[in-house]
Amino acid sequence: MLEVAIIGGGPAGLSAGLYATRGGLKDVIMFEKGMPGGQITTSSELENYPGVAEVKSGFDFMAPWQEQCFRFGLKHEMAEVIRIKKKLDFFVIVLSDGKEIEAKSVIVATGGSPKRSNVKGEDTYWGKGVSSCATCDGFFYKNKEVAVLGGGDTAIEESIYLAKICSKVTIIHRRNEFRAAPITVQRAKSLSNIEFLTPYGIEEICGDNSGVTGLKLKNLENNATKEINIAGIFMLIGYNVNNAVLMQEDGTSLCAMNEYGQAIVNLKMETNIPGLFVAGDLRQDAPKQVVCAASDGATAALGAIEFVEHHK
Ligand SMILES: Cc1cc2nc3c(=O)[nH]c(=O)nc-3n(C[C@H](O)[C@H](O)[C@H](O)COP(=O)(O)OP(=O)(O)OC[C@H]3O[C@@H](n4cnc5c(N)ncnc54)[C@H](O)[C@@H]3O)c2cc1C
Structure with a gap:
């Protein structure tokens, strides 16, 4: 059984992976359906991450994040998670190929995406105005x-x-x-x-x-x-959160959510389900910034380490 399963490999998921592995957890897998990096990899310019004076593309900016995590033992599985289920005192991660993986704790960092209007020219000039x-x-x-x-x-x-x-x-x-x-x-x-x-x-x-x-x-x-x-x-016409992994077969959600489908968490990124954490753009009141998602991921990982230690 995994100690922690991280769902999503954007800034929140990667930062959770870094803190969880560097904090001593051995069995940590980050499930990411595409290449790690998250939505910022679609941005041509990022210049507001503190301490990084150079203006970089989102892709170049995120590349070292994975490298740093993998150095501390984070494993990456390129797979889409369909659902997270709770069983007794552990979680089951269901993948799109039907495989099921058990984990003591889960950090969900599946982010979201801004709604598009589909007006003429939007795709052509996205990121160019x-x-x-x-x-x-x-x-x-x-x-x-x-x-x-x-x-x-x-x-x-x-x-x-x-x-x-x-x-x-x-x-x-x-x-x-x-x-x-x-x-x-x-x-x-x-x-x-x-x-x-x-x-x-x-x-x-x-x-x-x-x-x-x-x-x-x-x-x-x-x-x-x-x-x-x-x-x-x-x-600025709305934002879709990727909360599908939290939805159960009977249509209910695994943890409490607000009216916008964002997970309700406390300052430790804990949901109302012990051992289940949500970090980054998927949580309520997320400022939707890389630095904030990274901070959430670190906070959630510290909480997951504490949870795993107390439930040995
Ligand atoms: C064009 C653009 C420009 C931006 N510019 C800036 C900026 O200049 N500065 C700034 O601070 N922020 C910027 N942002 C916002 C920033 O990118 C986000 O706030 C940040 O990426 C959120 O991180 P996250 O880890 O919560 O989620 P995300 O970055 O959305 O990452 C979530 C990851 O989860 C994966 N995932 C989703 N569902 C599943 C599933 N079921 N199974 C497996 N994997 C899954 C996705 O593939 C994705 O990689 C920008 C965003 C965009 C789109």
């Missing part, structure tokens, strides 16, 4: 004009964040009403460099070799079209 994270990419648009698509709390809060960096932020939303808290919308409306365009949808994201240059928009009430020039567009 189209972003889903203002904290990550806002600085690249210092003193430039940007747009935000969305009407929820994240969209409006991130617009307020961007308004401090960018010369102008245009919020595009398909309805005249917002899902975001009224007080947040009010704060955004009080800022002179935020403009609201409602009820508008994006028809096309336009650009050239340098990246995004503008948007073709349509008023959804009267079909009037409009073009605006911007250097970046932030698609």
Whole structure:
């Protein structure tokens, strides 16, 4: 039986693997369905990880993480986990090929992915002016004009964040009403460099070799079209969490989750199920940053070591 099974090999999973193995656990396997590294490997530029002064691609940035973990004995199995089940005082990890592996403790770090709008030009310019994270990419648009698509709390809060960096932020939303808290919308409306365009949808994201240059928009009430020039567009229309591994055959979830399907954890990354930890973007209130996911992974591993020690 494994001492710890880690599900997912992004920043949270790899950091959990490093701390679990370097902390003395011998039987630790990280199950990752693809190449380790996580969603950041799709980013062309990462410049906000403390202590790393050089701007790197996400792929180059993550490469040494695996190497460092494997040096301390972390094993990597390239496999997709279908489900985690609880049996008596241990867990069963079910893989897509039907194989079942038992573990005393489990750290789930399967992350998530931002929702895409599928508008024309989104794929072409993703990472070249189209972003889903203002904290990550806002600085690249210092003193430039940007747009935000969305009407929820994240969209409006991130617009307020961007308004401090960018010369102008245009919020595009398909309805005249917002899902975001009224007080947040009010704060955004009080800022002179935020403009609201409602009820508008994006028809096309336009650009050239340098990246995004503008948007073709349509008023959804009267079909009037409009073009605006911007250097970046932030698609903040929601986030899908990869929580499928926690779902049981009867449709219930293995541990408590909030309304968004994110796992509820305490400051030790413990769920309400002893021995089951969740780290990184899958947990509630995750800041969705590499440094935070890495910190969660380390915290969860320290908790798992303690759990395994107490349940010998
Ligand atoms: C384009 C882009 C740019 C970004 N830029 C920045 C930035 O500049 N700075 C910053 O700090 N953050 C940035 N982020 C956010 C950052 O990438 C995430 O916050 C971070 O990767 C979360 O780490 P994680 O380990 O929780 O999850 P993830 O990175 O999502 O890793 C989860 C891993 O689990 C694996 N997995 C999922 N399900 C299964 C399964 N069933 N079985 C086996 N494996 C599974 C996945 O393949 C994946 O490798 C960016 C994100 C994106 C998409």
